Amino acid sequence: MKNIFFIGVGLIGGSFAIDIKNKYPEVIIHGIDANETNLDEALKLGVIEEKAVLDDVQNADMVVISIPVDATEKLLPTVLDKISENTLVVDTGSTKSAICKAVEHHKNRRNFLAAHPIAGTENSGPKAAISGLYVGKTNIICEVEKTTFKLQEKALDLFRAIGMRIRYMDPVSHDKHIAYVSHLSHISSFMLGKTVIDKEKNERDIFDMAGSGFASTVRLAKSSPAMWTPIFKQNKENVIESLEEYINNLQHFKELMQKDDFSDIFNEMENTNYIKKILNGIK
Amino acid sequence: MKNIFFIGVGLIGGSFAIDIKNKYPEVIIHGIDANETNLDEALKLGVIEEKAVLDDVQNADMVVISIPVDATEKLLPTVLDKISENTLVVDTGSTKSAICKAVEHHKNRRNFLAAHPIAGTENSGPKAAISGLYVGKTNIICEVEKTTFKLQEKALDLFRAIGMRIRYMDPVSHDKHIAYVSHLSHISSFMLGKTVIDKEKNERDIFDMAGSGFASTVRLAKSSPAMWTPIFKQNKENVIESLEEYINNLQHFKELMQKDDFSDIFNEMENTNYIKKILNGIK
Numbered sequence: 001m002k003n004i005f006f007i008g009v010g011l012i013g014g015s016f017a018i019d020i021k022n023k024y025p026e027v028i029i030h031g032i033d034a035n036e037t038n039l040d041e042a043l044k045l046g047v048i049e050e051k052a053v054l055d056d057v058q059n060a061d062m063v064v065i066s067i068p069v070d071a072t073e074k075l076l077p078t079v080l081d082k083i084s085e086n087t088l089v090v091d092t093g094s095t096k097s098a099i100c101k102a103v104e105h106h107k108n109r110r111n112f113l114a115a116h117p118i119a120g121t122e123n124s125g126p127k128a129a130i131s132g133l134y135v136g137k138t139n140i141i142c143e144v145e146k147t148t149f150k151l152q153e154k155a156l157d158l159f160r161a162i163g164m165r166i167r168y169m170d171p172v173s174h175d176k177h178i179a180y181v182s183h184l185s186h187i188s189s190f191m192l193g194k195t196v197i198d199k200e201k202n203e204r205d206i207f208d209m210a211g212s213g214f215a216s217t218v219r220l221a222k223s224s225p226a227m228w229t230p231i232f233k234q235n236k237e238n239v240i241e242s243l244e245e246y247i248n249n250l251q252h253f254k255e256l257m258q259k260d261d262f263s264d265i266f267n268e269m270e271n272t273n274y275i276k277k278i279l280n281g282i283k
Numbered sequence: 284m285k286n287i288f289f290i291g292v293g294l295i296g297g298s299f300a301i302d303i304k305n306k307y308p309e310v311i312i313h314g315i316d317a318n319e320t321n322l323d324e325a326l327k328l329g330v331i332e333e334k335a336v337l338d339d340v341q342n343a344d345m346v347v348i349s350i351p352v353d354a355t356e357k358l359l360p361t362v363l364d365k366i367s368e369n370t371l372v373v374d375t376g377s378t379k380s381a382i383c384k385a386v387e388h389h390k391n392r393r394n395f396l397a398a399h400p401i402a403g404t405e406n407s408g409p410k411a412a413i414s415g416l417y418v419g420k421t422n423i424i425c426e427v428e429k430t431t432f433k434l435q436e437k438a439l440d441l442f443r444a445i446g447m448r449i450r451y452m453d454p455v456s457h458d459k460h461i462a463y464v465s466h467l468s469h470i471s472s473f474m475l476g477k478t479v480i481d482k483e484k485n486e487r488d489i490f491d492m493a494g495s496g497f498a499s500t501v502r503l504a505k506s507s508p509a510m511w512t513p514i515f516k517q518n519k520e521n522v523i524e525s526l527e528e529y530i531n532n533l534q535h536f537k538e539l540m541q542k543d544d545f546s547d548i549f550n551e552m553e554n555t556n557y558i559k560k561i562l563n564g565i566k
Contacts (some may be wrong), residue, residue, distance in 0.1 A: 097507060120494065135496065138491050138494075147516070181489065181492045182493070185475060185497045189534070191533045193557075194551065194554070195467065196464060197561070207464065208448075208450055209460055210401070210423065210561070211465065213403065213405075214464050214465060215562050216499050217499070225553070236543075238445065244537065245481070246478045247480075247530060247533050249474040249477050249478050250533070251530060254530070260519075262513075266509075266512040267508075268477065269504075269508035270293070272476040272480065272504050273508065274476075275498060
C-alpha cells in the first residue's frame with residue numbers, strides 16, 4: 001500500500017488515517033471532503049498529508065469512505081467506477097443493507113468491502129480525530145465473500161494492525177441488531193436531553209444539579225445530526241421497532257409507578273442489573 | 284469534631300467517611316449498618332474504624348445518614364430522639380420533601396441538616412467507596428434556616444473541606460428538578476438496558492456490537508434497585524411527570540420517522556446539541 005485516500009476526514013476517517021500513518025509511515029494519506037474547510041483543517045492538523053479530488057482515486061491502493069450513510073450510498077458506485085483494478089474500497093457506515101444494495105450489481109463489487117467499526121466519540125470533524133480510537137474495538141464486516149480474497153486480506157491486515165477485532169455478519173442482521181445496541185441509545189439520549197432542556201430552560205443554574213450520571217446518559221445527545229439523520233432514515237424499520245419496544249417498556253414502568261407496584265419496579269431494575277455482565281469488557 | 288457516626292457505609296456514606304478521615308485524622312469514624320456483612324467489610328477495608336449500634340449516637344458529634352430514602356424517613360426521628368444537645372445530623376438522600384416532612388415537628392429539628400450531595404457512581408456497597416468522590420461536586424442543602432446556625436457552620440466547613448460547592452434550595456423545588464436531571468436518567472437507562480436484553484437474550488455474542496456509546500447510555504442501569512426503588516416511590520409525582528414528557532418526546536420522534544419527516548428529526552437533534560454547553564463542567 002502506498003496511496004490511501006480518505007473520503008471524509010472527520011472523527012471516523014481521520015482517526016483511521018492517523019493510526020494507519022503511525023503503523024505504515026511509508027503510506028501517503030490523501031484527503032477528499034465535500035467541505036473544503038474540513039479538508040484544510042485536516043491538513044493543518046496533520047490528519048492527512050495531501051488534498052485530493054474524487055478523480056484522483058484512480059491512483060489509490062485503498063479508498064476509505066467515512067461520510068454520512070446517505071452520501072456513501074450515492075457516492076460509492078461512482079468511486080467504484082473510477083478506481084483501478086487492484087484498488088480496495090472500504091466504507092465505515094453505521095448501516096449496511098442500503099450501502100451493500102447500492103453496489104450489488106456493480107462490475108467492481110469485488111473491490112468493495114463493507115465494514116462498520118464500532119468505535120467513536122460524541123465529537124465530530126477533523127479535530128475530533130484521535131489516535132488509538134480503534135484499539136480493542138470490533139469491526140463488523142458484511143458480505144465478506146463478495147470481496148476479492150486478496151483485497152480482503154489486505155483490509156484485514158490493516159484493521160488488525162490498528163488493533164481491531166473482526167466479526168462477520170450479513171447486512172440484514174447487522175442493521176437489525178445495531179438498531180438495538182447503538183441507534184436506539186442515540187435516540188434515548190437525544191430525547192432525554194430534549195426533555196430536560198424543555199423543562200428547565202427557564203430555570204437559572206438548574207444544571208448545577210446535574211451530576212455525572214446525567215452527563216453519561218445524555219452524552220450521545222452531543223452527536224452530529226448530519227451523521228445521524230441519514231442513519232435513522234436508512235435503518236428506519238429496525239429503529240422504529242426498537243423505539244416502540246423502548247416506549248412500551250417506559251410506559252409499563254410508568255404504569256407500575258402509578259399503581260404503586262414498587263415491588264415489580266424493584267424486580268425490573270434487578271433483572272436489568274444483568275447489564276453489568278454484558279458491559280464487562282466494553283470501555 | 285471527635286466522633287462521627289455513619290449510618291450506612293456504602294458508596295455515599297463510605298466515600299464521605301474516607302475523605303473526612305483524610306482531612307481530619309483526629310476524628311474517629313464509627314459505622315452503623317443494618318447489614319452486618321457490609322459493616323464488617325467496611326471495617327476490613329478501612330472505610331470505618333469502629334463498629335457501632337444505634338444507641339451509640341448519643342456520643343456523636345455528627346451523624347451522617349446514607350441509607351435508602353424510605354429507611355431514612357423512618358429512622359431519622361429515632362436518631363434525633365437519641366442524640367445529645369450539640370450533635371449535628373445530616374442525611375444525603377436523593378429526595379428531600381418526605382425526609383424534611385418526617386421531622387418537621389421534631390423537638391430536635393434544629394440539629395438536622397437536609398443535604399443531597401450530587402455525586403456517585405453506578406456501584407454500591409463499602410467496596411464502592413472511594414476517595415475524592417465529592418471534589419468539585421454540588422451539595423444541595425434544603426431548609427438551611429431550620430438548622431441551628433452553629434451546626435450549619437460545622438457542616439459547611441466539613442463539606443467545603445472535602446471539596447464540595449454548596450447550593451440552597453427548598454425541598455419541593457429540589458424534588459421537582461432532581462426528577463428531571465437525575466431520576467429520569469436512571470429510568471431511561473434501566474429501560475434501555477431492559478429493551479436490549481429482552482431483544483437480544485437469545486442472540487449469541489451480540490453485545491460484541493455494543494460500543495462505548497451504548498455503555499455510557501446504559502451505565503446507570505447498573506445502579507442499586509434497593510436504593511432507587513424508594514427514591515421513585517418518594518418522588519412519585521415528579522418522576523411520573525418527567526417520564527410522561529420523555530415518553531411523549533420519544534413518541535413524537537417515532538412519528539416523525541414514520542412520516543419520513545427527517546428534516547424535523549435533524550432539527551430535533553440539532554436543537555438538543557445545546558446540551559454540549561450545559562454539560563461543560565460536569566464530569
